Amino acid sequence: MASNGSEPPPALATTTASALKVAVVGPVGVGKTTLVTSVSEIKPLTTEEYMSSDADRAQARGVDKHSTTVAMDFGRISLSDRLVLYLFGTPGQERFWFLWDGLVTGALGAVVLVDVRRLAESFDVLERLEKRGVAFMVAVNRFPDAPVHPLPELRAALDLPGAVPIVYCDARDRDSCREVLLTLARYLLVLAEPEPEPEPEPEPEPEREAEPEAAV
């Protein structure tokens, strides 16, 4: 649960034995930092810098924002006394993409945040994850002035395989972000299930010897 600032953030349980890593990726201004901030139980580590150049603001076109992530976002969710989830938000600007490898390496999976008004900007991101073999799902961040398309249409437009989950979310809403992470967790569990063993071929019926004819 996010701290409201008046109480110290919950300390990491001393019993914590394992950590999982999930990456939050997507193009500029889709709400990656917003999602990590909404869902983290600690005040997240963010690396926001003021966008001073026209080129940077042009890359974030259509998005009302003046700062951008220049390295990463980092948040934490304790899943149990023993298990903690670390969230790593990537920078959206192309000139910081060289940081991707470190941020995505070792991730169990990734959430790709998408803005329907700038769908084509997500293609590069999806391709980069596919090349790295990182399991991912798509969360469409519902901005109030964005059109709402049926999810099957968005799936087709993004050319997503049928098994990849795609959901709507509001990156500012903690419950909505938790639901996204739960969807990713369920998908990762399905992927981790062993392939069912092929059914064994039925044994051929043994050929019966012809009964000797009874002597008359």
Ligand SMILES: Nc1nc2c(ncn2[C@@H]2O[C@H](COP(=O)(O)OP(=O)(O)OP(=O)(O)O)[C@@H](O)[C@H]2O)c(=O)[nH]1
């Ligand atoms: N209305 C609305 N605004 C949002 C939502 N999510 C993010 N925003 C706003 O959109 C802007 C971009 O959000 P960020 O979280 O900084 O986006 P980002 O993906 O981290 O951007 P980069 O780090 O520059 O790639 C901010 O001004 C947010 O307040 C949302 O769900 N609804």
Ligand SMILES: [Mg+2]
């Ligand atoms: Mg950001």
